Amino acid sequence: MERKKAIVLLSGGLDSAVAMWLAKSQGYEVYALSFSYGQRHSIELEKAKTLVESAKISGHRIVDINMGQWGGSSLTDMSMNVEEGDIHKKEIPQTYVPARNLVFLSVAASMGEAIEAYDIFIGVSEVDYSGYVDCRQSFIDSMESTINMGTVAAVEEGKKFKIHAPFVYKTKVDEIIMGMDLGVDFANTWSCYKGEGTPCGVCDSCKLRAEAFRKAGYSDPAI
Amino acid sequence: MERKKAIVLLSGGLDSAVAMWLAKSQGYEVYALSFSYGQRHSIELEKAKTLVESAKISGHRIVDINMGQWGGSSLTDMSMNVEEGDIHKKEIPQTYVPARNLVFLSVAASMGEAIEAYDIFIGVSEVDYSGYVDCRQSFIDSMESTINMGTVAAVEEGKKFKIHAPFVYKTKVDEIIMGMDLGVDFANTWSCYKGEGTPCGVCDSCKLRAEAFRKAGYSDPAI
Numbered sequence: 443m444e445r446k447k448a449i450v451l452l453s454g455g456l457d458s459a460v461a462m463w464l465a466k467s468q469g470y471e472v473y474a475l476s477f478s479y480g481q482r483h484s485i486e487l488e489k490a491k492t493l494v495e496s497a498k499i500s501g502h503r504i505v506d507i508n509m510g511q512w513g514g515s516s517l518t519d520m521s522m523n524v525e526e527g528d529i530h531k532k533e534i535p536q537t538y539v540p541a542r543n544l545v546f547l548s549v550a551a552s553m554g555e556a557i558e559a560y561d562i563f564i565g566v567s568e569v570d571y572s573g574y575v576d577c578r579q580s581f582i583d584s585m586e587s588t589i590n591m592g593t594v595a596a597v598e599e600g601k602k603f604k605i606h607a608p609f610v611y612k613t614k615v616d617e618i619i620m621g622m623d624l625g626v627d628f629a630n631t632w633s634c635y636k637g638e639g640t641p642c643g644v645c646d647s648c649k650l651r652a653e654a655f656r657k658a659g660y661s662d663p664a665i
Numbered sequence: 666m667e668r669k670k671a672i673v674l675l676s677g678g679l680d681s682a683v684a685m686w687l688a689k690s691q692g693y694e695v696y697a698l699s700f701s702y703g704q705r706h707s708i709e710l711e712k713a714k715t716l717v718e719s720a721k722i723s724g725h726r727i728v729d730i731n732m733g734q735w736g737g738s739s740l741t742d743m744s745m746n747v748e749e750g751d752i753h754k755k756e757i758p759q760t761y762v763p764a765r766n767l768v769f770l771s772v773a774a775s776m777g778e779a780i781e782a783y784d785i786f787i788g789v790s791e792v793d794y795s796g797y798v799d800c801r802q803s804f805i806d807s808m809e810s811t812i813n814m815g816t817v818a819a820v821e822e823g824k825k826f827k828i829h830a831p832f833v834y835k836t837k838v839d840e841i842i843m844g845m846d847l848g849v850d851f852a853n854t855w856s857c858y859k860g861e862g863t864p865c866g867v868c869d870s871c872k873l874r875a876e877a878f879r880k881a882g883y884s885d886p887a888i
Contacts, residue, residue, distance in 0.1 A: 512779040540778035555763035556735040576815040584811040592799040610700040
């Protein structure tokens with residue numbers, strides 16, 4: 443029997459790496475999709491390539507789309523500084539990229555329709571939520587429904603898309619424990635927002651990661 | 666009072682040109698958004714630039730995103746020929762680009778959130794429907810709802826996006842008559858799928874356009 447294809451949105455970060463290994467463990471023929479979107483931390487993309495090699499999956503596509511051109515986020519706007527993280531505050535962080543997951547999932551649907559991959563994996567979590575509304579299950583559900591109304595495969599051929607967000611109600615701690623079982627190559631995942639040679643240790647993302655590894659009871663193989 | 670901003674998806678074709686003039690006539694500060702997505706008829710983009718000048722609007726952004734890289738359409742896949750059009754048949758035409766309007770509207774939402782433009786105009790019509798499921802009002806409604814769940818502006822600040830599809834229940838004939846009243850620069854709109862120096866006259870899009878101008882009682886200023 444031919445295996446079902448899945449597209450995994452792969453940033454090169456921890457969450458998407460675990461999602462990729464998970465999709466593979468579930469028997470999918472996995473295609474990774476990454477974006478060069480003007481992010482400051484483009485070292486992520488180098489890590490994504492390495493992760494694809496470690497995971498031995500079927501393919502990897504990096505799509506260029508410069509969302510930095512209209513600014514609105516310190517991740518893409520080079521004139522803003524990345525703020526030091528306070529992981530307990532409730533405001534929307536400056537690192538929010540407008541409608542990022544909306545764009546990424548739309549492009550995944552376009553690619554999915556073309557290659558007949560109707561399962562899309564995304565490593566979002568609303569538990570580790572730091573103001574990113576596009577990481578919530580309610581958004582994912584709405585997006586899935588929209589994709590299924592806007593693609594010929596779904597409307598005319600009954601090939602419904604399914605967006606898998608396996609960590610949406612999980613914490614990073616849960617993901618790390620699961621990832622260790624799955625053999626995720628954590629050493630080649632990248633979380634730091636700054637994107638220089640070694641993780642800065644002070645941004646939101648570095649702090650969340652360090653705290654999660656500590657709570658999971660592992661040392662971080664990337665450090 | 667500051668004028669409301671709108672983003673108009675501008676392909677350089679007839680429908681989006683009328684949409685742009687319409688948005689301007691409704692008092693919006695208009696920003697056009699075009700895509701270089703690997704389309705065969707990239708002459709459209711040159712026409713889009715000319716239309717932006719004719720309409721004297723506030724800005725124009727052309728976003729590069731190569732949806733041709735995964736194929737699936739004769740508009741982006743250079744190894745396929747554009748079929749000669751039969752405008753009365755019901756099948757999905759080969760010129761369908763997977764999830765194109767999904768991607769375009771997502772990017773418009775990203776740009777819109779960044780520049781605070783919450784009104785998005787798109788010139789789709791389900792009357793002139795030739796198998797494009799992403800041109801239906803039901804899809805537009807679902808997309809609007811998804812955008813309003815996936816952007817901080819909408820969720821946290823109550824700035825709801827509105828997708829305007831003013832021609833969704835109109836014919837090309839209606840659009841041409843409206844466009845003539847609005848002073849649309851039809852001479853610089855481009856419809857032919859082939860994208861060579863002069864319209865081919867035989868593709869789906871050329872046939873629809875010719876029939877529409879004839880029924881509207883105008884001669885086509887682009888020919």
